[in-house]
Amino acid sequence: MKINIQDIDVHPIEMDDEISLEFISPLIREYYPNQATVHVHAEKIKKDVRVRIELLTRAHYTCDRCLDEFDVRFTARIEQQYHQGAGELLDEEIIRIAADAIEIDINPVISEMMLLNHPLKMLCKEECKGICPNCGAHLNHEECRCGERPIDPRWDELRKLLK
Ligand SMILES: [Zn+2]
Ligand SMILES: [Zn+2]
Structure with a gap:
């Protein structure tokens, strides 16, 4: 200019x-x-x-x-x-x-x-919550998933066998 x-x-x-x-x-x-x-x-x-x-x-x-x-x-x-x-x-x-x-x-x-x-x-x-370093959840839009107990599908199979 x-x-x-x-x-x-x-x-x-x-x-x-x-x-x-x-x-x-x-x-x-x-x-x-x-x-x-x-x-x-x-x-x-x-x-x-x-x-x-x-x-x-x-x-x-x-x-x-x-x-x-x-x-x-x-x-x-x-x-x-x-x-x-x-x-x-x-x-x-x-x-x-x-x-x-x-x-x-x-x-x-x-x-x-x-x-x-x-x-x-x-x-x-200013209040951006960022990304959870553990589970990668975008904390402005979703809840952190770290609190949830991990569900391993292999246990379901095992439970079926035990019945
Ligand atoms: Zn941000
Ligand atoms: Zn998390």
Whole structure:
């Protein structure tokens, strides 16, 4: 996604766009298959362009506990400063752009904000009961079978013989 900064001296930028997130890091790309709505606000103060990005999409995760797949609303926001032309950068977070740049490609920043906001833990719900390690029962949907006494069919045959 690119923002045109030709008129930014006169008009701050306020724009919305629908983008696909194919360009984000391969480490997390599979979790964000849906279109994202991106809102961008940008303004120029002297030689600095300040960009605020807000992103909304539906993430597709796999629950760490029960392995169910689920969709969830994902939002992220970030502020990025760009410096146009030469001159000292006061902060290593600031990205330099050419003095005659007419647009800024914000995809690298979007990629970074996705990584920063990607959850370390994915849970389908806070109270997810997971899977019983013993019997494999999916405890959100069914009762654990561990409590039941195992019935071995061979005993039935033996009982018949004893009669
Ligand atoms: Zn779960
Ligand atoms: Zn069990």
